Amino acid sequence: MAQLFFRYGAMNASKTIQLLTVAHNYEQSGKKATVFTPAIDDRYGVGKVTSRVGISREAVPVYDDTDIFKMVDNEEIKPDCVLVDEGQFLKPYHVTQLTHIVDQLNIPVIVYGLLKNFKNELFEGSQQLLCEADKIEEIKTVCVYCNKKATHILKFKDGQPVYSGEAIEIGGNETYRSVCRRHYYHPPLEKDEYLE
Incomplete structure (x- = not known):
């Protein structure tokens, strides 16, 4: 049974490199992974997932009016997995669309992102993911000033x-x-x- 995973962590916790690794593993096994990323994150170009270690790949950009469920449902060959980078920037209705991909299409969805912003408040997308995800997993990293966990x-x-x-x-x-x-x-x- 497919599930919705939310894997969150602070900046530099290796979230994007983990997403890229999961996509690579699916594709090396002859399976299809569809990758999405919010269009608002254009540091490396719209529709580009790029890790700080320099590895990148093209992704489907998600705009405010994007219907992720419809895009996946309309694909001639359905993906074996849907991966989303920078999930904190999703709108709540995007998260609902991801739940429909899991529940109606039986495709696992893994979302990577930050939990909180610099004001120590939950991002809108992250809050919705906390409410809807089947599994919530923390990806840990350390504080830049000490050896405690960065939160x-x-x-x-x-x-x-x-x-x-x-x-x-x-x-x-x-x-x-x-x-x-x-x-x-x-x-x-x-x-x-x-x-x-």
């Missing part, structure tokens, strides 16, 4: 931590850091070689 995203502007503003601003290591709770509230700025 928060710290945003910087002009070398200073930022805790307010637009919830979504696409950026990478130049803007965001994965940190533990302690260093989210008390970052050791005088020792932050990441901002140099």
Whole structure:
């Protein structure tokens, strides 16, 4: 029986490389994996899934008006697995469409993404995934300042931590850091070689 998986983690937790590995494994076995990514994440180009280690592949971009279920259902050869990168940027109705892929088409769906934004609030897509996923799995990474598990995203502007503003601003290591709770509230700025 197919299931909806939500695999979440902080930035640099290897979410995208894991997605790319799963897609590769399916395709090496002669199976079809369809990969989606929200169009809002255009750091490497719209419809491109790219890991920080430099591996990438084309993906189907998801716009606000995209019907993911209809796209998969209309495929002449149905995929053996549907993979979604940056799931935090999905709209709640996209998540519902993913549940229909699982429940009506019996195709497993694995979504990778962040859980919370830099304001320590759940992303809209992540909140819906927490409500709908059959299995929720954490992908762990460590705080950039210590060896504790990173549980928060710290945003910087002009070398200073930022805790307010637009919830979504696409950026990478130049803007965001994965940190533990302690260093989210008390970052050791005088020792932050990441901002140099």
